[in-house]
Amino acid sequence: MAGIKRKLCFLLFFATAGCFLLFAEQNEKILEGEMFPIPESTHNGSGYTAIACGNDGNIYVGTAFYGSSAHLVCFNPKRKTWTDLIDAHKVTRENGAGLDSQSKFHAKILVDADGVIWAATKQGNEDFENRPEFGESATGYPGGHLFSYNPRTREVRDHGILRKQEGIMGGSIDRVRKRLYYWSDPKQHFLAYDITTGTLKDYGEIGGSPRYTAIDRKGRVFGTGRQGIIWMYDPSDDRLYDLQVTLEGPGKYADPYAIALSDDGNKIFGCAINGEYVMEFDLSTIAIRTDIPGADGTIVCRNRARSIPEPLQPGDQHSGVLGTDGCFYFPNTIGDKCYMIRYDPRRPEKVENLGVIKVKGHPELKPLYVQGMCTLPDGTIYMKFISYGKLMPYSIMKFARLSRTR
Amino acid sequence: MKIVRSALLILCMFLFTCLIVIYPASQQQSFTNLKVVQMPFKPGERSIIRLYLYSDGNIYGISASTVPGSAGKVFRVKPGSDRVEEVSTLPGIWVPDVFFDSGVPAVFDATFTTLYTLTRNGKLVSYDSKGVKKEIGQVSGTRPYEPDGYQVSRTFFFDSAGNLYTAGKSGYLYRYAPSSSKLEQLDVRLPSVRGREAWATLDAAVVTENGIVYGGTYDGYIFVFNPLSGELLNLGKPLRQQRIQALAVSGEYLAGIGGDENGFPRSFLLNLRTRGFEIGGTIKAGTKLVSESIGACIQDKNGNIYLGTTGRLGNLFVQEK
Numbered sequence: 220m221a222g223i224k225r226k227l228c229f230l231l232f233f234a235t236a237g238c239f240l241l242f243a244e245q246n247e248k249i250l251e252g253e254m255f256p257i258p259e260s261t262h263n264g265s266g267y268t269a270i271a272c273g274n275d276g277n278i279y280v281g282t283a284f285y286g287s288s289a290h291l292v293c294f295n296p297k298r299k300t301w302t303d304l305i306d307a308h309k310v311t312r313e314n315g316a317g318l319d320s321q322s323k324f325h326a327k328i329l330v331d332a333d334g335v336i337w338a339a340t341k342q343g344n345e346d347f348e349n350r351p352e353f354g355e356s357a358t359g360y361p362g363g364h365l366f367s368y369n370p371r372t373r374e375v376r377d378h379g380i381l382r383k384q385e386g387i388m389g390g391s392i393d394r395v396r397k398r399l400y401y402w403s404d405p406k407q408h409f410l411a412y413d414i415t416t417g418t419l420k421d422y423g424e425i426g427g428s429p430r431y432t433a434i435d436r437k438g439r440v441f442g443t444g445r446q447g448i449i450w451m452y453d454p455s456d457d458r459l460y461d462l463q464v465t466l467e468g469p470g471k472y473a474d475p476y477a478i479a480l481s482d483d484g485n486k487i488f489g490c491a492i493n494g495e496y497v498m499e500f501d502l503s504t505i506a507i508r509t510d511i512p513g514a515d516g517t518i519v520c521r522n523r524a525r526s527i528p529e530p531l532q533p534g535d536q537h538s539g540v541l542g543t544d545g546c547f548y549f550p551n552t553i554g555d556k557c558y559m560i561r562y563d564p565r566r567p568e569k570v571e572n573l574g575v576i577k578v579k580g581h582p583e584l585k586p587l588y589v590q591g592m593c594t595l596p597d598g599t600i601y602m603k604f605i606s607y608g609k610l611m612p613y614s615i616m617k618f619a620r621l622s623r624t625r
Numbered sequence: 626m627k628i629v630r631s632a633l634l635i636l637c638m639f640l641f642t643c644l645i646v647i648y649p650a651s652q653q654q655s656f657t658n659l660k661v662v663q664m665p666f667k668p669g670e671r672s673i674i675r676l677y678l679y680s681d682g683n684i685y686g687i688s689a690s691t692v693p694g695s696a697g698k699v700f701r702v703k704p705g706s707d708r709v710e711e712v713s714t715l716p717g718i719w720v721p722d723v724f725f726d727s728g729v730p731a732v733f734d735a736t737f738t739t740l741y742t743l744t745r746n747g748k749l750v751s752y753d754s755k756g757v758k759k760e761i762g763q764v765s766g767t768r769p770y771e772p773d774g775y776q777v778s779r780t781f782f783f784d785s786a787g788n789l790y791t792a793g794k795s796g797y798l799y800r801y802a803p804s805s806s807k808l809e810q811l812d813v814r815l816p817s818v819r820g821r822e823a824w825a826t827l828d829a830a831v832v833t834e835n836g837i838v839y840g841g842t843y844d845g846y847i848f849v850f851n852p853l854s855g856e857l858l859n860l861g862k863p864l865r866q867q868r869i870q871a872l873a874v875s876g877e878y879l880a881g882i883g884g885d886e887n888g889f890p891r892s893f894l895l896n897l898r899t900r901g902f903e904i905g906g907t908i909k910a911g912t913k914l915v916s917e918s919i920g921a922c923i924q925d926k927n928g929n930i931y932l933g934t935t936g937r938l939g940n941l942f943v944q945e946k
Contacts, residue, residue, distance in 0.1 A: 349906055350914070354888040355865045383887065405889070406916045423669075423691055423937030424917065445938070458692065459937070461668045512665035 248574030250559050252602070252616035254581065257282060258301050261290035264613050265605040268390070268430055268538075269338060270591035271328035275370050278593065278601050278615060279304075279336050281324020285344040286317050289324045291336075291368065294615060296599075304368050307340050310377050311364050318342055318352035319360050326363075326401055327390030327431065327591075331414070336368040337399055341386020350405055353384045363387035365399070365412060381410055381419055389442060391434040396454060400432065400440045409452060409459055422459045425450050431477050431539070435502060436484040443474045449500065449518055460515040462505060468522035470495050477539030479547060481564060488547035488562065489520075490536040496522035497547065497562045497570060523567040527551045527560060531572075540592035540600065542622020548600060550576070550589040557587045559618070576602075576616070584611040598623030655903075656882060656892040659910040659932065659942035663708035664688075666698050673933025673941060674727040676923040677715070680737065684923055684931055685715050687724050691937050697725045702941065704925045709941060720752050727920065727935070730791070732781045739803065741789055747775040749791075749801060749808060761801060762808040766794030768823050776823055782830040782838050784852035792842070796825025798850075798857070816846040816859035828869040829922070831879070839879050839895075841869025847881065847895060863893040863902045871922030873930045875946065880930065882908065886918050910942055 257266070262282035269281025269291075278294040288308035292301050307321035308314060315321065322343030329337040342352055342360045352360040362380035365387065381387055385403035387410075392399055397414040402425055409422040427450075429442035437455070444450040444461055451460045466472040475489030475498055489498040504519035511517060526533045526549075534553035542548050547562040559573040578584045587610055591603040598620045606613045664671055669692035676686045682704060689697045700709040715724070718740045723731050731742045740752040747765020752758055768774045778791045789801040798813045817825040821844060830840040838850040845867050847860045864883045870890055871882040879895040892905030908915040920935040928946035933939065 348909075348914070350889055354884055355891065357865070405914065426938045459668065513663075513667065515667050 248572065249577050250574035250618065250621075251577050251579040252586075252618045254578045254584070254586075254611070254614045254616050255294060255299065255301075256612035256614045257292060258303065259612075261292050261303055261306075262613055263287075265590070265607075266603060266613065267323065267325045267590045269324040269326060269328050270593050270601065270603045270615065271330050271336070272593040272595045272601065273330055273336060273370060274332075274334040276595065277370070279328045279330075279338070279368075280591075280603065280615060281326075281328060281338050282613075283323040283325070283343055285320075285322050287320055287322060289322050289340055289343070291324055291328075291338045291366065293370075296617070305338065305366055305375055307364065307366075310366065310375055313361060315358065315361065318344060318346070319356070319358045321361075321364060323386070326387050329390050329392040329399060331392060331397075332394040334370050336370065337365065337390075337392065338368070339363055339365045339381070339387035339390070339401060341388060341404055345405075347405075353405065360384055360386070363403075378412075378417065381412065382406075382408065382421070389429060389432045391432045391440050393434060393438045393440075393454070396438055398454075400434070400452065402429070402432075402442070404428070409450070411452070422452065425459070426461075427474070429478075430537075431479070433478045433480045433487050435480055435487075439502075441478070441487060441500070443478075446474060447472065448514060449520075451505070451518075460507065461513075462516050462518040463511050463514040464500075464520045465504075465517050466520055466522065468496070470522050472520060472522075473498075476537060477549060479539055479541040481547075482541065482545035486564070488539065488541070488564070490526055490539050490547075490549045490551075492535055492537065493533050494526055494536055495533050497524050497526055497549075497567075499523055499564065499567070523564075524562060524570045526570065527553070527558060528570065528572050531558075535588070538589045538592045538602070540594050542594055542600065543596065543598040544622045544624045546622060548592065548594075548622060550602065552587050552589075555585060555587065557589065559621075561622075573621070578611065578616065581611075586611055586616060594622060655880065655894060655905040656908040656915075656932075656944055657905070659908065659915065659944055660707070661910055662702055662706070662931075662941040662943055664700070664939075664941055665709070665711065666700075668937050670695050670698050671937070671939040672697075672727070672920060672935045673939045674920040674935065675724060675731060676921040676931055676933055677733060678923050678925060679716060681716075682926060684925060685712070686921065686933060686941065687715075688933070688939060689725050689727050696721070699724075702931075704927060704929065718752055718754055718756060720756055720758075723752070728777070730778060730780045732789075734789075734803070735783065735787060741781055741801075743777050743791070745775065745777065746773075747777050747793065749799070761806070764791060764793035764799045764808075765826070766823060776826050776843070778827040779843075780827055780830055782827075782832055782840070784832075784838075785836045788852070790838075790852070792825060792827040794823075796822040796842075811855065813850070813855055813857050815840070815842050815857070816848050817842065817844055829872040829881070831872045831874055831924075833874055839872055839874070841872055841881065841883065843867060845869060845883055847879070860895065860900055861902060863895070863904055864891055866891070868918075870919035871930075871932060873922060873924050875928060875930070880944075882919050882922075882932070884918060888918075889916060890918055910940070915940075915942070 266282040291305035321340040326339040340363045363386040365378040382403040389402045399412040426445035427443045432442040440452040473491035478489040487500040507516040539549035561571040702709045749761040781791045796815045798811045815825040850857045884890040894903040917934045917936040921933040930944040
């Protein structure tokens with residue numbers, strides 16, 4: 220009899236615990252977005268940082284098509300239609316296969332003041348350790364091309380290969396000086412392309428592979444370099460500087476993965492893969508110094524709010540964007556859930572978890588891995604999700620007016 | 626039973642052969658786990674173009690500047706140390722115009738009392754211990770259709786008698802005898818594909834303990850040369866790319882790095898006994914690929930290989946024996 224009682228108690232305990240968990244999960248906030256799959260003929264399931272909102276209100280997306288030709292496609296939110304603008308191999312007249320193909324638009328899509336769209340290609344399916352497409356292959360990867368697309372005239376132009384046998388990554392635009400800034404993969408050289416003259420300048424190695432770069436109101440470009448270093452290109456003296464990061468605040472310093480300039484232009488927000496904190500780099504603290512071994516100066520980084528409210532533990536943070544409300548929005552993927560996080564610099568103690576991202580009308584899909592984001596002037600945020608083994612179609616998702624000024 | 630015993634014996638002999646042939650090969654230096662020697666210099670002052678092993682056992686080096694307004698640095702590293710220290714000049718002869726010019730070679734004789742270099746238009750020049758310059762003679766030729774395009778060798782080597790060698794016009798070896806001040810073109814040519822003799826200059830060279838020289842050419846060929854007999858043998862071309870950036874001898878192997886200047890450096894090993902190549906692949910320091918070309922290479926007295934990379938973020942690495 221005592222044994223039966225004991226078994227009943229255990230059963231009751233576990234049943235209660237299970238109900239509690241189920242209740243907690245069902246009460247988790249949900250953030251629904253509208254999904255717009257990217258045309259299947261233009262990719263094979265993924266694409267990365269290349270997404271931007273054009274001046275015309277359209278969304279420009281660069282795809283990845285491993286072993287073949289990447290595409291630049293355009294989404295019209297009003298008509299909900301897609302247009303294929305650039306087939307990289309058709310425009311370049313190249314026909315490389317495998318690692319030799321122009322198989323990714325990875326660099327951030329850049330939008331000039333006149334609305335012209337800039338996009339750039341790289342090699343895909345990289346063998347990061349051996350780099351067989353560079354140097355030893357009889358065919359080899361030719362090098363990433365820079366393209367422009369004018370939405371008014373619909374003209375596509377191929378501006379050529381920026382660096383022989385290297386892909387193009389990063390991406391920031393200086394609309395005043397009419398310059399584009401990228402870095403080359405795999406040798407990590409910082410490049411400046413002058414739009415007016417069509418010329419390129421190579422500033423040498425930056426020492427890192429920053430997915431995102433940021434440009435401030437002075438035209439200075441920032442990105443992650445060697446561990447613990449933020450490099451800065453300053454157009455006033457046309458030089459690259461390596462700034463050693465000085466950390467303020469709790470925890471340890473982690474090189475940020477996604478960065479974005481703040482609304483007031485004085486800070487750069489950042490989040491890191493599995494990063495514990497949202498970071499703020501204070502541009503007013505930049506000091507060029509001669510006494511820092513191996514670097515040109517320093518910059519202060521402050522660890523601010525935890526990147527996700529407790530009890531959740533920080534997960535994959537692969538992208539980030541500034542909203543029209545001045546907040547920094549980024550995804551935090553933990554296990555099989557992707558949370559949308561909002562960091563408000565006016566309330567830096569705590570982030571807001573806006574909820575688990577779900578696809579409207581498709582509860583069976585799992586939007587997990589965000590590879591790019593952009594913001595429209597009305598505060599609508601678009602996110603680019605990869606399919607990652609059929610979790611969902613490779614798509615952009617719309618979060619209408621999520622970051623509108625409140 | 627006899628058959629079983631014989632089969633076992635054959636198997637054991639096979640395994641033993643594998644052990645002595647394959648196992649040692651996998652232990653040779655192949656530049657996949659380089660250690661970083663810390664350099665305190667700022668970005669833009671770190672492009673290493675020269676390394677010298679001095680008689681005091683220390684390694685001295687020159688890093689050129691890649692930014693305007695900076696002259697470059699001179700440094701010293703003690704074998705076994707994990708960091709370099711800045712010094713004001715190299716001990717002895719100091720000719721900054723030569724030392725900081727990455728486009729010309731600069732080597733010392735064994736006593737460090739004479740410095741040899743080639744000018745940008747291919748003239749052999751020496752400097753004595755007081756820095757007094759002496760023009761010795763024209764060595765380099767021009768490339769076809771480039772009347773001012775001198776194909777200048779990147780380095781020199783010495784034989785046991787102290788004679789200086791380099792490659793010059795049309796790929797011929799030139800020998801300079803300091804004792805008689807005689808410069809002569811030898812009837813020995815560096816290997817090249819027929820028609821590319823004008824590009825056959827000396828990119829890298831290492832002299833073994835028994836005076837045999839292993840060298841690499843601009844087009845990426847490896848050769849062996851015996852200064853006593855004058856015999857030169859083409860050993861082949863391990864990489865598709867041009868340029869041999871570094872050579873060092875390690876036990877039974879010649880370890881090398883090659884690749885175009887704007888390409889991707891790759892390593893190789895030459896078994897000096899079998900004269901077979903093993904293609905090593907990319908070069909790594911920890912998990913990071915080394916992607917810039919090697920500007921200088923030297924071995925210390927313990928056989929450790931020091932490599933200096935070029936570019937804005939050049940580094941000094943050591944491959945321990």
